[in-house]
Amino acid sequence: MASFAPYTYIQCPCYDSTTRARPVDEAPSPTSQDEPDDDDDKTFDPRAPRSNYSLYPIEYLLYCDVCSQIRCPRCVSEELATIYCPNCLFEVGSSSLKTEGNRCTRSCFQCPICIGPLAVQSLESAPEPSLLTAEGQNPVPPSGPWILACSYCHWNSSEIGVKFDKPQGIFSQLSKLRHGEDHTKHSAISTAATTTTTAAAGGDATPKKVDDTAKARFAALKAFYASQSNLNSSTAGGALAGIADYGFNSPGALSRIMNLYSGNASAGGSGPGGSSATLKPKAKAPVMREADAASEGFRAANLDESAALSRLRRDGWAGTVTGAESRAQVEEGARFAADLWPIPYLLRTKRSKRCPVCRHIISKPESKVSNTRWRIRLVANNNIPSISIKPLSPPAPAPPSLSSPSTAAASSPFANNNNNNTPPPGLLKPLQPAQFLLTFKNPIFDEIKVTLATPAMTPGRFASKVTVLCPQFTIDANTDTDMYLDDVLKDGEKDKSRRRADTGTHQAEAGKIWERGRNWVSIVVEVIPASLKVGEPSLLRNESDDAEPDLSPLKEDEDVLEIPMFVRLEWEGDVSQDQVGMGSTAGKEKDTREKRELAYWCAIGIGRISQE
Numbered sequence: 001m002a003s004f005a006p007y008t009y010i011q012c013p014c015y016d017s018t019t020r021a022r023p024v025d026e027a028p029s030p031t032s033q034d035e036p037d038d039d040d041d042k043t044f045d046p047r048a049p050r051s052n053y054s055l056y057p058i059e060y061l062l063y064c065d066v067c068s069q070i071r072c073p074r075c076v077s078e079e080l081a082t083i084y085c086p087n088c089l090f091e092v093g094s095s096s097l098k099t100e101g102n103r104c105t106r107s108c109f110q111c112p113i114c115i116g117p118l119a120v121q122s123l124e125s126a127p128e129p130s131l132l133t134a135e136g137q138n139p140v141p142p143s144g145p146w147i148l149a150c151s152y153c154h155w156n157s158s159e160i161g162v163k164f165d166k167p168q169g170i171f172s173q174l175s176k177l178r179h180g181e182d183h184t185k186h187s188a189i190s191t192a193a194t195t196t197t198t199a200a201a202g203g204d205a206t207p208k209k210v211d212d213t214a215k216a217r218f219a220a221l222k223a224f225y226a227s228q229s230n231l232n233s234s235t236a237g238g239a240l241a242g243i244a245d246y247g248f249n250s251p252g253a254l255s256r257i258m259n260l261y262s263g264n265a266s267a268g269g270s271g272p273g274g275s276s277a278t279l280k281p282k283a284k285a286p287v288m289r290e291a292d293a294a295s296e297g298f299r300a301a302n303l304d305e306s307a308a309l310s311r312l313r314r315d316g317w318a319g320t321v322t323g324a325e326s327r328a329q330v331e332e333g334a335r336f337a338a339d340l341w342p343i344p345y346l347l348r349t350k351r352s353k354r355c356p357v358c359r360h361i362i363s364k365p366e367s368k369v370s371n372t373r374w375r376i377r378l379v380a381n382n383n384i385p386s387i388s389i390k391p392l393s394p395p396a397p398a399p400p401s402l403s404s405p406s407t408a409a410a411s412s413p414f415a416n417n418n419n420n421n422t423p424p425p426g427l428l429k430p431l432q433p434a435q436f437l438l439t440f441k442n443p444i445f446d447e448i449k450v451t452l453a454t455p456a457m458t459p460g461r462f463a464s465k466v467t468v469l470c471p472q473f474t475i476d477a478n479t480d481t482d483m484y485l486d487d488v489l490k491d492g493e494k495d496k497s498r499r500r501a502d503t504g505t506h507q508a509e510a511g512k513i514w515e516r517g518r519n520w521v522s523i524v525v526e527v528i529p530a531s532l533k534v535g536e537p538s539l540l541r542n543e544s545d546d547a548e549p550d551l552s553p554l555k556e557d558e559d560v561l562e563i564p565m566f567v568r569l570e571w572e573g574d575v576s577q578d579q580v581g582m583g584s585t586a587g588k589e590k591d592t593r594e595k596r597e598l599a600y601w602c603a604i605g606i607g608r609i610s611q612e
Helices: 016-020 049-053 096-100 170-179 187-201 215-234 252-261 306-315 323-328 404-412 482-501
Strands: 007-011 062-064 069-071 079-085 118-122 146-150 348-354 362-367 374-378 387-389 436-441 449-454 463-466 470-474 520-528 560-574 591-611
Touching: 007 387, 062 362, 069 591, 079 362, 387 591, 470 520, 520 560
Parallel strands: none
Antiparallel strands: 007 591, 062 069, 079 348, 118 146, 348 362, 362 374, 387 436, 436 520, 449 470, 449 560, 463 520, 560 591
8 A cells, every 4th residue: 555645735714605604703713613604513524525626735825924824715805917928928918808709829839649738830941051052142042932840740731731822910810711811800790790880780691701700690690780789779669778788787777677677667657646547558578589691700501521431430439539638729629630720829817816805915926028036925834834744663674584585565554464563654543542742833934833733533434532632822933044053053963862762761741742943843643543343333433313324435534643733823923014194093003002913723634554
């Protein structure tokens, strides 16, 4: 069995929508009993399906220094900082996305087979440099036609009959070859708008050519139904006015929606002094017709598959495209290898992240595309203590015997025999106590008081007993400066020599820490793993006393021993820059320090329980 690597996952406070909706200072503690919600009274279960979306390694988390809360990638608010092409690193404006789409419009294409970059090459080979030329004459550059070629799978655009006249403007040349010579970016919108406007005026619309791409059909349908809405609104006397422009976020949305149902009934009134006979008859709105022409965005389905079947018989399986290749295409409908076109590069973005509660920027990259640095980057690893765990006394391998190779193999701790009682690394023996070192390392320059809480029995079907010998302790501040480097090295050597001398006498005691360093503290956690024998109901954990025991077979990763632990941190830090000058008395003083608290659940994976 492979060795098990211990891990520590931290739960983000956004796991519950009710907790995320409350202000940070009013958020309930996971151990409080004041709230009527049943979820707050339960111990955190890292095996619950809901916990899979709330546990993260500390490297994935950010930290808001204003709210003093952890933020995960799911709960932060993102804002676009820069839009660029990942191939040519050309920055694209946000206004051009509406007109040109989210693809690079330069000569940046990907291979439709292997998604590698395509390069522009000439079909004619360049003249050899060894050939003689006229004196003072420059070598003749290669001429067209030009193709897009892949250097990885050796695919090129000539396989689908695509060749270019010049090596510049490949995107526009490819659009003309695919959609026609008179194709432009706004041809679909202009053609559809001209057609519907002329039809509304009573004339004939005869466009020269209608684009049949998905974007063009959508633009034509949008323009057609917009014209139908405007035509009906003018005929119905304003009852349907602006039906296509309703915004439910606007203040007058409710009154306009009520106007659709009431019509002109509010003009006359039927009060004590009025009469219902003065009501004007409501005009009957004409029925909106559907699109029925290609210029209006309608396309009839082609149900004749005889050509595709004959082509499939001729080309076989090798001539068809895979699902991944079909999904990578910009336009849908590719079935065969000849239908695959070069893929323009999808644009990428650099995004800044804000706290969802106080709107404080917690992550902001440099706006320049080629710069990979961050202007602001508040990671949790630099603001909260990191947690690591390891066995207190790892099993030492037995020395190999010099008698025979077979005896040496039998005495190895990793040998699979009945005489060896030492489990492999990361494998725990059932119902046998084991001690682990839980180390907290402080990254900030303030002293932190830590309070730990864990259930006596781990949740789940198999209950293991957990005991934290020292649940309260303090961690010294991090003095990470060069002037203390020599002292730190000397103290480290003294600690190592003291550990070697006290290896046999040092024992874990309740209420005392195991070891303390410059900015870290190690405590002892004692664990009694549960038995995984499913056939014995007395060893199973039930949700209630009346419930029947679950005798189903062992599920995936159910033998992993995970400890849910509640961590509470208290320290005094400087007032953040955003709170200075906001009118508070504490913000006016220069050297004012405020008390800060942070509480969260974490799941600590220790190892796998042996099933023997």
